Amino acid sequence: MPVSEVKNLADTEPVVGRIINGKARAYPLRILTWHEIVNDGLGSVPVTVTYCPLCNSAIIFDRRLDGKVLDFGTTGKLRHSDMVMYDRQTENWWQQFLGQGIVGEMTGKRLKTIPARLESFANYKKRAPGGDVLVPNDPGMRRYGANPYAGYDTSPTPFLFQGDLPKGINPMVRVIVVDGQARSLPLLRERGRVTQGGLVSTWRAGQNSALDTRATAQGRDVGNVVIRRTQGGQGDGKARDVVYDDLRLRLQRLFPGPQNPRQLNAGRRHGCRPAVAGPLPRGYT
Incomplete structure (x- = not known):
């Protein structure tokens, strides 16, 4: 939805804002807090916008890796109180904070991180008056x-x-x-x-x-x-x-820096614990 048409978002509410190839979009935390992951395309770049409330880590990733465009979802698991994601193409598990594969054939590989701002809606409107804002398909969901x-x-x-x-x-x-x-x-x-x-x-x-x-x-x-x-x-x-x-x-x-993939493999489950009910990749319990 265009910025000018958004009426129910307070100026001080937090959004994740990004401009790519001249295309601007804001992702309000009032939505991301509930859904945590948004697969999107922005300025012809396929992106995944992620937010882990327990860490307060809002990160945008380029979804392209090894010739594939990945779609991400939440496993419903936590590792070190940080969200564990999975991709629907390979069913690998990924640490959200690192953008790094921790289970499966992608273990040790990292997604490209795209700079973004965790900012107020007012701040976003000021620097991107012609931008868009993510709104829910069903406000009552x-x-x-x-x-x-x-x-x-x-x-x-x-x-x-x-x-x-x-x-x-x-x-x-x-x-x-x-x-x-x-x-x-x-x-x-x-x-x-x-x-x-x-x-x-x-x-x-x-x-x-x-x-x-x-x-x-x-x-x-x-x-x-x-x-x-x-x-x-x-x-x-x-x-x-x-x-x-x-x-x-x-x-x-x-997570002080890049992790050793061999160390990550050693634990198999890598200390993951159930967080809330959520979709799991096939083959994992």
Whole structure:
């Protein structure tokens, strides 16, 4: 639906926004929180838009790999409290945060990540006034706009997590991860702008958390984060968005970088645990 026709989305509600080949589209978290995965095409590029509420990780992947265009769904499983996806073409399992195959013939292979912004609807409208917004085919299918994870922002521990938690700091605190390095969101919020190593990170108020109150539009203000890479590192002139994740600290500790496929194979199920009822690939139980 064109931006100009959207009437039921508050300006401060979070969306995943992306512009590809001049085509802009926003994917509201009020929808992604319920469905978690959207297979789409944007600017002639087949993409999969993913969101794991338990990690607060919103990631867009290019669905093309090894000559195939993959369609993804949720397995209903978690690994390290992060969503495990599967593709319908090969029935392999994939770790959402890494975009990496963990079960099947695609084990160790990685999907290409496409930079996107987790931003307020107002911010998206400003930079893409002619863009589109994802809307549900049936608005009554789910309680869109209601948060099924109310209070999760203040939960002391992640859901269905087994493992070591960081010492001396809240494992649920939000961090920004770029190139495998974590940056403190509270610190960025305090400073407003941080320049380091050719990366310019900025924070501006005006985006609700989708995981705070019962109503998404009433969640606490977690701000809009933009991270850009520039030649001079000053944020002026030519700059481009870079891939980053706004997520929980404990997830960064569990997935600090590319994983060894042999290590992943060793566990077969890789610590996956049932999360909620969902479709499973044939041949898996």
